[in-house]
Amino acid sequence: MTSMMELDSSSSSSSSSSSSSSRPSLTKEERAAKKRALLPWVEKYRPKKVSDVAHQTEVTSALKSALHTGQMPHLLFYGPPGTGKTSTILAVCRELYGPLMKERVKELNASDERGIKIVRGKIKTFAMAKVGKKKVDGFPCPPFKLIILDECDSMTDTAQAALRRTIEQYSHTTRFCLICNYVSRIIDPLASRCAKFRFKPLSNEAMLGRLREVAAAEQLTLVDDCEAALLKTSGGDMRKAITYLQSASQLYGEDGNVSGDAVLQISGSLPTDVSNQFWEACHEKKFNRIQSEIDNIVAEGFAATAILQRFLEDTLKDERMDDAQKSIVLIKIAEADKCLCDGADEELQLLNVGAHILAALQKSELP
Numbered sequence: 001m002t003s004m005m006e007l008d009s010s011s012s013s014s015s016s017s018s019s020s021s022s023r024p025s026l027t028k029e030e031r032a033a034k035k036r037a038l039l040p041w042v043e044k045y046r047p048k049k050v051s052d053v054a055h056q057t058e059v060t061s062a063l064k065s066a067l068h069t070g071q072m073p074h075l076l077f078y079g080p081p082g083t084g085k086t087s088t089i090l091a092v093c094r095e096l097y098g099p100l101m102k103e104r105v106k107e108l109n110a111s112d113e114r115g116i117k118i119v120r121g122k123i124k125t126f127a128m129a130k131v132g133k134k135k136v137d138g139f140p141c142p143p144f145k146l147i148i149l150d151e152c153d154s155m156t157d158t159a160q161a162a163l164r165r166t167i168e169q170y171s172h173t174t175r176f177c178l179i180c181n182y183v184s185r186i187i188d189p190l191a192s193r194c195a196k197f198r199f200k201p202l203s204n205e206a207m208l209g210r211l212r213e214v215a216a217a218e219q220l221t222l223v224d225d226c227e228a229a230l231l232k233t234s235g236g237d238m239r240k241a242i243t244y245l246q247s248a249s250q251l252y253g254e255d256g257n258v259s260g261d262a263v264l265q266i267s268g269s270l271p272t273d274v275s276n277q278f279w280e281a282c283h284e285k286k287f288n289r290i291q292s293e294i295d296n297i298v299a300e301g302f303a304a305t306a307i308l309q310r311f312l313e314d315t316l317k318d319e320r321m322d323d324a325q326k327s328i329v330l331i332k333i334a335e336a337d338k339c340l341c342d343g344a345d346e347e348l349q350l351l352n353v354g355a356h357i358l359a360a361l362q363k364s365e366l367p
Contacts, residue, residue: 040243040246041214041218041242041243041245041246042239042242042243042246045210045213045214045217045242046087046090047084047087047088047091048091048094049091049094049095050063050064050067050088050091050092050095051064052091053084053087053088053091054084054202054206054207054209054210054238055083055084055200055202055203055206056083056084056088056199056200058197059077059088059197059198059199060088062197063088063092066092067092067095067096067140070096070140070142071142072092072096072142072144072175073175073194073195074167074171074175074176074177074178074193074194074195075089075175075176075177075178075194075195075197076177076178076180076183076186076191076194076195076196076197077089077177077178077179077180077197077199078179078180078181078182078183078186078196078197078198078199079181079198079199079200079201080181080199080201080236080237081181081237081239081240082202082234082236082237082238082239082240082241083199083200083201083202083236083237083238084199084202084238085179085199086148086150086179088199089148089177089179090107090148093105093146093148095139095140096139096140096141096142096146097136097139097141098136098138098139098141099136099139100134100136100139100141103132104131104141104145104146105145105146105147105148106122106123106126106145106146106147106148107148107150108122108123108147108148108149108150109150109151118159119159119162119163119166120162123147123149123163123166124166124170126145126147126174127145127147127166127169127170127173127174128170128173129145129173130173131143131144131145131173143173144172144173144174144175145173145174145175146174146175146176146177147174147175147176147177148177148179149163149176149177149178149179150179151179151180151181152178152179152180152186153180153181153182153183153185153186157187160186160187160190161187161189161190163176163190164187164189164190164193167190167193168193176194178190178194183196183198201235201236201237202236202237202238203236204231207230207231207234207236207238207241208227208231210238210242211227211230211241211242211245214242214245215245215258218249219256220245220249220253220256220257220258221256221257221258222258223257223258223259223260224259224260224261225259225260226248226258226259226260226262226263228260229260229261229263229264229267230244230245230263232269233263233264233267233269244263244266244267245258245263247266248262248263248265248266251266252265252266268302268303268306269306269309269310270297270302270306270307270310274296274297274300275310275311275314277293278290278293278294278297278311278354279314279318281293282354282357282358282361283320283361285358285361285362287354287355287358290351290354290355290357290358291351291354293354294347294350294351294354295347297350298346298347298350304340304346304349304350305337305340307350308333308336308337308340308350308353311329311333311353311357312330312333315329315330315333316330321360321361325360325361325363326360328356328359328360329353329356329357329360332352332353332356332357333353336349336350336352336353
């Protein structure tokens with residue numbers, strides 16, 4: 001019995017070894033290419049060099065001189081999301097340290113780790129460590145480490161005050177790069193210790209150039225106003241535009257073609273035909289029809305904020321309304337948006353906006 005079990009085990013091990021040996025072994029380059037193909041496109045096409053960053057000429061020119069000299073102050077990057085703040089500092093790190101980047105750079109997301117314990121723990125421990133003399137040919141490898149604090153406007157004031165002292169104490173061995181969307185949320189003593197760089201929203205030309213590069217690399221064809229839809233729904237956010245392009249191509253793309261309707265579906269925007277039906281009901285000046293259209297829109301599951309955004313855009317472009325009527329509608333849309341932020345019912349707020357649109361078109365007043 002024992003001998004039979006040994007035979008079975010030996011035969012199974014030999015079969016498994018033969019099957020594993022029959023599998024084609026991948027080279028290092030092939031494994032890297034396979035891993036890269038599975039990456040989200042936002043990471044796959046993230047700029048690797050400072051010169052690859054789009055539409056931030058003032059920032060990149062200043063950083064290039066810092067790379068040339070190997071001298072760099074503490075940095076504060078601020079601006080809208082998706083404009084290249086994190087990508088820029090990561091590109092700087094690659095060009096400064098090369099293979100030593102993992103040893104010399106520590107990246108933290110301050111929105112998750114925002115308390116004073118993080119400043120006294122992870123940040124202080126890394127900052128106080130000595131920098132080795134190890135260097136790599138072709139890279140400046142300056143004698144300081146770099147700590148990247150992303151979304152640091154989410155840090156508490158107490159944590160920011162503690163960080164100020166840490167920056168002062170360990171500036172001889174560590175540089176800090178603070179990244180935020182709202183510079184007004186950074187306390188003045190902390191902001192005054194950093195060189196400030198403002199990242200502007202990307203222009204349409206810069207976004208189209210990068211989106212076309214991504215589409216060409218992925219062998220996609222952008223059809224039916226796809227480019228216009230990407231620009232409209234992203235609002236200058238490159239990360240959002242690339243994410244929408246990837247999602248639309250994987251979920252709705254046929255034969256490598258990506259349409260504008262697919263992008264609108266992915267973004268959750270109100271479709272043009274649905275919006276047109278609502279405005280036709282408004283210009284018919286019948287509240288029952290307006291109520292029916294709003295009920296249909298809500299039943300489709302569109303977000304109330306996206307609906308109000310579309311109403312705002314349509315109001316500004318509507319040539320059948322004069323300025324006085326538009327002002328009434330826009331004020332009511334703003335009030336409805338505030339009520340939604342306070343937790344009001346979505347359908348009631350949309351009905352309220354619809355009623356005031358009707359009143360504006362009828363030249364009457366509602367309380």
